[in-house]
Amino acid sequence: xxxxxxxxxxxxxxxxxxxxxHNNPSATTIGPLVNSAISTLFLTGTEQASVHNDYYYxxxxxxxxxxxxxxxxxxxxxxxxxxxxxxxxxxxxxxxxINEVSDKESMNNIQAILYTLRAYKTFRxxxxxxxxxxxxxxxxxxxxxxxxxVAYDSQQSIYDSLLSNLTWAVKNINTNSGATTSAGNxxxxxxxxxxxxxxxxxxxLKFANSLRLRYAMQMVEKDPATATPxxxxxxxxxxxxxxxxxxxxxxxxxxxxxxxxxxxxxFSSGGAGFVRMSSTMWNMVSxxxxxxxxxxxxxxxxxxxxxxxxxxxxxxxxxxxxxxNAYFSxxxxxxxxxxxxxxxxxYLVRDEWYIPELLMTEAEVHFLKAEAYARGLGVGQSxxxxxxxxxxxxxxxxxxxxxxAATTNDPxxxxxxxxxxxxxxxxxxxxxxxxxxxxTGTSTDAVTKIYAQEWLAxxxxxxxxxxxxxxxxxxxxxxxxxxxxxxxxxYRLPYAQDEAVNNEVNYNAQVSKMGGxxxxxxxxxxx
Numbered sequence: 180x181x182x183x184x185x186x187x188x189x190x191x192x193x194x195x196x197x198x199x200x201h202n203n204p205s206a207t208t209i210g211p212l213v214n215s216a217i218s219t220l221f222l223t224g225t226e227q228a229s230v231h232n233d234y235y236y237x238x239x240x241x242x243x244x245x246x247x248x249x250x251x252x253x254x255x256x257x258x259x260x261x262x263x264x265x266x267x268x269x270x271x272x273x274x275x276x277i278n279e280v281s282d283k284e285s286m287n288n289i290q291a292i293l294y295t296l297r298a299y300k301t302f303r304x305x306x307x308x309x310x311x312x313x314x315x316x317x318x319x320x321x322x323x324x325x326x327x328x329v330a331y332d333s334q335q336s337i338y339d340s341l342l343s344n345l346t347w348a349v350k351n352i353n354t355n356s357g358a359t360t361s362a363g364n365x366x367x368x369x370x371x372x373x374x375x376x377x378x379x380x381x382x383x384l385k386f387a388n389s390l391r392l393r394y395a396m397q398m399v400e401k402d403p404a405t406a407t408p409x410x411x412x413x414x415x416x417x418x419x420x421x422x423x424x425x426x427x428x429x430x431x432x433x434x435x436x437x438x439x440x441x442x443x444x445x446f447s448s449g450g451a452g453f454v455r456m457s458s459t460m461w462n463m464v465s466x467x468x469x470x471x472x473x474x475x476x477x478x479x480x481x482x483x484x485x486x487x488x489x490x491x492x493x494x495x496x497x498x499x500x501x502x503x504n505a506y507f508s509x510x511x512x513x514x515x516x517x518x519x520x521x522x523x524x525x526y527l528v529r530d531e532w533y534i535p536e537l538l539m540t541e542a543e544v545h546f547l548k549a550e551a552y553a554r555g556l557g558v559g560q561s562x563x564x565x566x567x568x569x570x571x572x573x574x575x576x577x578x579x580x581x582x583x584a585a586t587t588n589d590p591x592x593x594x595x596x597x598x599x600x601x602x603x604x605x606x607x608x609x610x611x612x613x614x615x616x617x618x619t620g621t622s623t624d625a626v627t628k629i630y631a632q633e634w635l636a637x638x639x640x641x642x643x644x645x646x647x648x649x650x651x652x653x654x655x656x657x658x659x660x661x662x663x664x665x666x667x668x669x670y671r672l673p674y675a676q677d678e679a680v681n682n683e684v685n686y687n688a689q690v691s692k693m694g695g696x697x698x699x700x701x702x703x704x705x706x
Contacts, residue, residue: 207304208373209289212273216296219266220429221536224441228451230307230558235641237320239648240459241634242641243493245520246502248451253676260675263304270297280367282542282608284360289367289520291695295387298341299492299538305334306646307672309702310689312682313337331689334703338398339570342409342541348387374434375427381419385458386427388418389539394548397650398704399556410557414548416667421544426533426579439531441695443509446528452504455519456482459657461492463615463635468492474603474613480580481638483524486515496661510591526587526594527639533587540579545572546633552627562625566618569629570611576636577602577610649705662683668699693698 222231229250236242273293277286306313312329314336319326347547358366362695368378376382381600392413399406413420421427431437444450459467464475468490473479485491493501498520505522508514527534549568552561602610612615618628620657632649634654637643649670673696678686690696 193400196278199372209273209276209367210369212269212276213289213292213296213369214374216266216269216273217373217429219262219300220375221439222326222441223258223262225250225255225258225444227441227445227556228448228479230259230329231469232445232451232454233639234666234669236670237695238662239634239644240495240660241459241644242460242523242661243455243457243495243498243502243520244366245451245455246290246453248453249595249677250451250525251572253673256672257675257677259304259307259437259672260677263300263438265266265540266300266319267297270300270338272320282364284362285364285367287351287366288353288358289369289385291352291380292369292373294344294348295383295390298345298387298390298394301337301341301663303338303642306397306702307642308674309671309693309700311337312332312685314340328685330685332669335402338394338704339405342391342394342405345387345391346409346412349384349391352380352384354384354478358704368415375429382425382427385419385421386539388413389421389427389544392420392551393539393542396547396550396556400573400650401704401706407557412557414551415557420548421539423541426535426540427538429538430533430539431531433534436532439534439536442528443531445660446507446523447504447509452506452516452522453502454523455493455505455518456491456523457660458494458498458658459660460635460638461490462657463631463655465490466613474610475616476577476599476606476608476610477633477635477638478511479524479599480583480584481524482521483512485519485521485553486517489521489628491520494657494659496663497659503567526584526592526598530587530589530592530594532589532592534583535608540575540636541580542636543633543643544571546629546636549629550626550633553622557636559602560622562622565625565629566623569618569625569632572636573610573616573632574630575609577607578623605638627653628669649672649702665698670701670705671698673698677694 182427200255228248229252233244233250237244270293277290277293280286301313305313310331310333313332315326316329353366376386382428392411395406395409395413399410431439446454464478465475466472482621503516503518503521505515505518506525506528507516509529512529515522543689545568549565549572550556551558552565552568552637554560578601581598581601584594585601587594588596616628616632618625630651630653634644637647644654674686674689693700
């Protein structure tokens with residue numbers, strides 16, 4: 180909260196100056212606004228406690244909940260909605276400042292950063308709600324009454340615009356140090372105001388290009404004419420993608436010890452500590468309920484045994500009891516409140532100072548490329564190439580989390596002191612050869628395996644598993660599970676309640692167009 184206050188004050192203490200007209204705005208004018216936008220990339224507390232824990236984990240069967248928390252979904256929705264539109268205003272202010280510069284080329288790298296941040300934030304919101312106010316939204320600061328209440332834009336038009344922006348960013352980023360424009364002016368930079376990638380334009384290039392692949396793949400079933408050329412361009416290698424050691428994350432340790440207190444709060448406070456290891460996830464990492472049955476090394480990092488020291492998966496809709504907070508102890512991971520079923524690993528949710536906020540990982544990129552090869556999307560179909568990318572994705576995910584465990588050593592949450600050693604080559608070979616993982620069979624079987632591993636790798640990004648579940652309808656399922664009718668058809672978040680009051684005419688028009696503001700209405704890109 181303090182970080183947010185500092186950032187906000189840095190953006191507002193000279194607000195009159197920020198809104199003055201400049202031919203060449205200084206880096207410190209745009210910089211604080213970029214910094215403020217980046218600071219909003221962290222997940223909010225109620226979003227995790229309510230949307231993720233109560234819905235996304237259970238809907239996708241990536242996790243399970245032994246009881247619904249006391250958090251109200253509408254509060255989380257309001258939090259997500261408000262976070263996005265306050266950020267959108269800052270993003271629009273940055274665009275205004277860029278537009279005022281006479282030598283537009285000098286702002287190309289700043290424009291690319293802006294487009295990438297805008298795309299990441301907006302894709303996340305439109306994917307959860309569907310159509311949203313966008314093109315004319317976030318502009319109330321201009322003082323135009325028409326900007327106060329804005330019509331909803333179609334998700335398809337938003338996707339097209341964001342992907343076009345990302346393509347521009349990829350084609351126009353200049354990664355040369357000390358680059359100058361054709362007019363001889365230096366490229367603008369924002370030193371000290373980019374805590375995400377520290378002004379490394381090669382990393383911004385990889386981030387933007389990887390986002391193109393993520394969202395083109397997400398819409399390819401609905402609009403192949405638009406998506407396929409983008410996938411083809413990305414797969415051609417015309418620009419780099421996120422690769423080893425370049426996962427896009429918000430690292431608290433690099434932010435002066437920034438405290439991600441909402442992570443622990445969302446799993447431990449107010450009765451939200453009901454998240455359990457699902458039988459579906461357990462079936463994907465182990466052949467039985469013993470240590471010897473575990474074949475995926477990530478099992479010991481993602482989940483843990485119950486209070487009795489046993490592996491006890493929770494079968495959704497079948498298992499009963501255990502409506503207790505297993506994360507009630509903030510200091511002792513062995514105290515699990517006598518929970519019956521296996522909870523998430525205490526260290527995974529307790530750490531507030533080192534484990535990063537994940538935006539996009541190398542593992543995800545490999546799985547997206549594997550799918551493209553396996554299905555022949557934008558590239559010639561090649562099962563061998565798909566297998567290479569598939570195994571690279573699994574390896575990257577395993578390495579990522581074992582590196583996290585080995586280096587998370589805050590004195591109060593010293594995961595490195597108890598974490599298992601990294602898997603050996605023999606263990607990794609056993610993982611790849613397990614029938615549940617082995618890349619064998621038809622191309623259809625291969626795609627199913629790719630989706631399963633992409634789903635598992637997004638264990639701490641349940642919104643990605645939710646997107647994959649909605650897009651493919653082919654993520655892992657335990658046949659014994661019995662999801663509720665609500666969860667079986669939960670396709671979107673309802674719009675924020677404030678919209679019905681503050682944007683009444685446009686809200687009512689949108690709800691009428693959709694046939695209601697219900698969670699069982701599919702977003703545009705869903706089949």
